[in-house]
Each structure stands twice: as structure tokens, then as C-alpha cells.
Amino acid sequence: MLDRLKALRSRPFLVALLVGIAAQLLFTVHLDQPSRIMFDEVHYVPAAQALLELSGPRNIEHPLVGKELIAAGIAVFGDNPFGWRSLPSVAGTASVLAVFAMLWLLTVSMRAALVGAVLAAVNQTLFVQARTGMLDIFLGTFLLWALVLLLWAMRGTPRQAWARWIAAAVLLGLATGVKWSAVPYIALIGVAFVTIRILDARQARRSLAWVLAGNDQPHWPGIATLPGLLVLGLVSVGIYFLTFLPAFFYTVEPLTLSGLIPLQRQMYALQTQVLPSHNYQSDWWSWPLMLRPIWYFYEWDRGAQRGVLLIGNPVVMWGGLAAVLACFWAGVRERSSTALGVALLWSASLTIYALIPKSLGFYYYYHLSGIFLCVAIPVAFLHFDRGRGRGWEEWFLAAAVVGFAYFYPILAASPLKDAQGFQHWMWFPNWR
Structure with missing residues (x-):
């Protein structure tokens, strides 16, 4: 089936456009259902409304970017369920396209890129988050596109590499402006950058000085290691603090320059406080097994359960x-660096939550x-099928759609x- 798209392999931007349109339609149908606030929208929708009114600080546990984006949707489409969820749906589509772009850069395979994009659209957690006025959908989108740009920066001219590197740093700053859980990713990116440089140096039999200061390197051409790390840090931090600009115009308790750092300490205290137990809480190790899903909504609404x-x-x-x-x-x-990198990326993304101080x-x-x-799924299929088109991923994709x-x-x-x-879908007692 997917082999019929061979003619489009030279037109990835057209395919990406079609994928984006399909994903946006999927996420937008009945976007206003349910017609009331659900789950943690109770925190972020009122905070977005307060930002629109500049009435004062609200939900200061998290930075402003996610709530600013929800507020933008409200400003365009109104203070209603569609308005609350419109920008999250766009972010969901952007996440699907990021998966497409990432796989294209990693494999140069239209087959792998399409399979990954469709799997992302139907993996259900992305679908639900793209239709909910919460923060994690924006966090994921900014981080995914930062990774795409960093991969893209590994090739091209030095000027192109620097432009993509700086753009990635901007997105990392915006991701941190959504939730602080983006910070470990920035640290991991720095570690990966230095590690790749060391491996390149060993292969080329070059010195440590070349690792740190040389800009004639096979990956990220024109970007020396120390300047690259410095730009990544300074740009992301600068963008992060710029996202607090609306808070300086609150009518009540406006933010001041002298209060910017104390606000960060207050946010840290709120994010690390010990909270009472919650009915839907779960441990990080249980998430891959799906032991405790979350009911975002279960009520009578618009004449139906x-x-x-x-x-x-x-x-x-x-x-x-x-x-x-x-x-x-x-x-x-x-010794497949692509396969190993993808596996380590998933492992690191889970390990982060084993280490960060959340109660x-x-x-x-x-x-x-x-x-x-x-x-990971298309990379695994592509590697073990050796590109011979056996079609196993098509059966897997069909099962995922079903x-x-x-x-x-x-x-x-x-x-x-x-x-x-709801009982029809409750396979295990913990799903209720």
C-alpha cells in the first residue's frame, strides 16, 4: 500500500502538508465536546482568561507560555470549549508533523515517516491532549521541533547549521516557558552534543582541543562545541524570561524585574511541595504498562453520557x-546509531520523571x-526489514488504526x- 507513494518520495513537503491537513481534521471534529471544562483545564483555562484580562497572577506554579497560547485561542475563537482547545489541536498537528520530519531526517524513508506520523496521530494520548486545554501538548510540540531542528542542523552549510541551532534554542526556551520539565531535555541535548563530538574526534583521531573549539567537524558544521553550548544556553534562557513579559502589565500584583528571580524560587517551591494523594496518581514505571489511565471527563453532557x-x-x-x-x-x-539514539531518547524521556523532585x-x-x-516503531521495522518492503509495518499500522x-x-x-x-472498554480493574 505505502509503496504506491513512491512518486511522492521526492516531495516530502507536499506529503507533510497532506498529513497535517488530515491530522488537523481528526483533532478538530467535535473539538467542543465535552461542552464543559474537564480535568486540569480547571487550572489552565481560568489562568488563560486572567492573562487575557491582565487581571493578575494565577496558576503561578507553571510559567506562562502554555497559558498564553490557550489565551490566544480564546482571543480568536471566543471563551468557549472550541476556543480553549483550538491551539492545543494545532499543537497536536504540529507534533504529528514533527514525527514525520524527524523520521525523514533520520531515515530518508517516506515509508517510515508516514508510518510514524500516522501512529502518532492514533496513539490516543496525543489525540486526547490535542483536544484538551492543558500544557503538555505544547511542551511536547516545542521539544519535538527543537529536536528536529537540531537534527537538521547536523547537515548543510555553517550558516544553515547556525540558523537551525539558534531556532532550536528558541524552541527550547519556549518549551521551558511551558513547563520546567523541559530543562532536563536541554541538559540531555548538551550531553548528546558533546558525546557525538567526542566520538567524531576518536574516529578522526583528533585532540580534545578540536572537540571543544574546532568548527570543521562532520556534524553541525561551523559550530564549535563551546560556542554552540553557550548559544544554546543563553538563547533558551533569554527566551524563557521574555515569556514573562505579559506579567509586567497585570493590573494587580504586576511583575517587576526585581521580582523575576524570586518568582522562580516561588515556582520551584510550589512544584516540589508534597501534595496529598490523588485518585489518578501513578508511578513513572507504570506508565509504559498503562496501569492507571485517567478519566478527564465522565458526565452527562448535551443530552448524553x-x-x-x-x-x-x-x-x-x-x-x-x-x-x-x-x-x-x-x-x-x-552498531546502528539511529536505532540506538531513538531507543536512548525514549529511555531518557522516562528516566527524567524517575529523577525530578515531584511528589x-x-x-x-x-x-x-x-x-x-x-x-522507534518505524525505525525498528525499517532496520529489520532491511527496506525490502515486506509490509509488516502496514499490518501493524492497520492494527493501531483499528x-x-x-x-x-x-x-x-x-x-x-x-x-x-464505559464498562465495554475497561479491560482491567485499574482502568476504571
């Missing part, structure tokens, strides 16, 4: 774990890790037959 369950697509989430293991195998046994964890923290599985269609009623707040209608 409706529900929104944040749950991954079992085909993608569980099959993706096998793909990660396959990528590790290919990376270690057959409670929730399944939606796995949002970005679930997207990385959609990158799984998505099966769960769709409790992902999109479709009408259910009665108050117990």
Missing part, C-alpha cells in the same frame, strides 16, 4: 516497547515518551448508551 479517557493505544504503547528493545539490539549488535506522578507525563515510541477506532467513543466524548457504558 460522555467520557474522555486518557489512555494509550495498546498496539502502539505495548508494541512500541518491543520496538525500543529491537532498536537497542540493532544499536548494540549491529505525585500522572500518566499524562508519559505524553512525550509515547510519541517517541512512534519514532485500536484507535475501537477506543474512539471514550476518547472523543461520543454519546454512550448509559452511565455504565
Whole structure:
């Protein structure tokens, strides 16, 4: 089936446009269902409304970017469910396109890029987050596109490499301006950058000085290591602080330059405080197994019983774990740097939540890790199929689409037959 698209392999931008249109349509249909605030929208929608009014600080636990984007949707489409969720839906589409772009850069395979993009659209956690006025969808989008730009910066002229590198730093600053959980990714990017430079130096039999200061290197041409790290840090930090600009115009308790750093300390205290237990809390190790999904909504709404369950697509989430293991195998046994890098990316994204000082964890923290599985699956298939087009990924993709269609009623707040209608999808007691 996918082989019929051979003619489009030389036109990735056209294919990406078609993928983006399809994803946006998928995320937009019945975007205003449910018609009321659900789950953590109760924190972020009022904070976005306060930003529009510049009435004063609200939900200061997190920075402003995510709430600014929700506010932009409200400004354009009105203070209604569609307005609250319009920009998250666009961010969801951007995440799907980022998966397409990342796989294209990693594999130069239209087959792999398309499979990954479709898997991302139907992996269910992205679908639900793209239709909810919360923060993690924006965090994921900015981080994904930062990674795409950093991959793209590995090739081209020095001027192109620097432009893409700086653009990635801007996106990393915006990601941090959504949630601080972006910070570990910036640190990991720095470590990966230096590690690749050291490996390049060993292969070329060059000195440590060349690693740190040489700009005639095979990856990221024209970018010496120390200047690259410095620009990455300074630009991302500068952009992060610029995102607080609206807070200086609050009518009540406006932010001041002298209060900017104390605000960061207050935010840290709020994010690391010990919170009371929550019905939907879960540990990081349980997220890949989907032991505790979250009901974002389950109420009578618009004349019917409706529900929104944040749950991954079992085909993608569980099959993706096998793909990660396959990528590790290919990376270690057959020295595939692409496969190993993808496997390490997923592992690092989960390890972050094992280390950061949060007293409670929730399944939606796995949002970005679930997207990385959609990158690992096509890479694993491409590697082990050796590009011979055996079609196994097409069967996998078909199974994922069927799984998505099966769960769709409790992902999109479709009408259910009665108050117990959810039972049909509850495979395990912990899913209730």
C-alpha cells in the first residue's frame, strides 16, 4: 500500500502538508465536546482568561507560555470549549508533523515517516491532549521541533547549521516557558552534543582541543562545541524570561524585574511541595504498562453520557516497547546509531520523571515518551526489514488504526448508551 507513494518520495513537503491537513481534521471534529471544562483545564483555562484580562497572577506554579497560547485561542475563537482547545489541536498537528520530519531526517524513508506520523496521530494520548486545554501538548510540540531542528542542523552549510541551532534554542526556551520539565531535555541535548563530538574526534583521531573549539567537524558544521553550548544556553534562557513579559502589565500584583528571580524560587517551591494523594496518581514505571489511565471527563453532557479517557493505544504503547528493545539490539549488535539514539531518547524521556523532585506522578507525563515510541516503531521495522518492503509495518499500522477506532467513543466524548457504558472498554480493574 505505502509503496504506491513512491512518486511522492521526492516531495516530502507536499506529503507533510497532506498529513497535517488530515491530522488537523481528526483533532478538530467535535473539538467542543465535552461542552464543559474537564480535568486540569480547571487550572489552565481560568489562568488563560486572567492573562487575557491582565487581571493578575494565577496558576503561578507553571510559567506562562502554555497559558498564553490557550489565551490566544480564546482571543480568536471566543471563551468557549472550541476556543480553549483550538491551539492545543494545532499543537497536536504540529507534533504529528514533527514525527514525520524527524523520521525523514533520520531515515530518508517516506515509508517510515508516514508510518510514524500516522501512529502518532492514533496513539490516543496525543489525540486526547490535542483536544484538551492543558500544557503538555505544547511542551511536547516545542521539544519535538527543537529536536528536529537540531537534527537538521547536523547537515548543510555553517550558516544553515547556525540558523537551525539558534531556532532550536528558541524552541527550547519556549518549551521551558511551558513547563520546567523541559530543562532536563536541554541538559540531555548538551550531553548528546558533546558525546557525538567526542566520538567524531576518536574516529578522526583528533585532540580534545578540536572537540571543544574546532568548527570543521562532520556534524553541525561551523559550530564549535563551546560556542554552540553557550548559544544554546543563553538563547533558551533569554527566551524563557521574555515569556514573562505579559506579567509586567497585570493590573494587580504586576511583575517587576526585581521580582523575576524570586518568582522562580516561588515556582520551584510550589512544584516540589508534597501534595496529598490523588485518585489518578501513578508511578513513572507504570506508565509504559498503562496501569492507571485517567478519566478527564465522565458526565452527562448535551443530552448524553460522555467520557474522555486518557489512555494509550495498546498496539502502539505495548508494541512500541518491543520496538525500543529491537532498536537497542540493532544499536548494540549491529552498531546502528539511529536505532540506538531513538531507543536512548525514549529511555531518557522516562528516566527524567524517575529523577525530578515531584511528589505525585500522572500518566499524562508519559505524553512525550509515547510519541517517541512512534519514532522507534518505524525505525525498528525499517532496520529489520532491511527496506525490502515486506509490509509488516502496514499490518501493524492497520492494527493501531483499528485500536484507535475501537477506543474512539471514550476518547472523543461520543454519546454512550448509559452511565455504565464505559464498562465495554475497561479491560482491567485499574482502568476504571
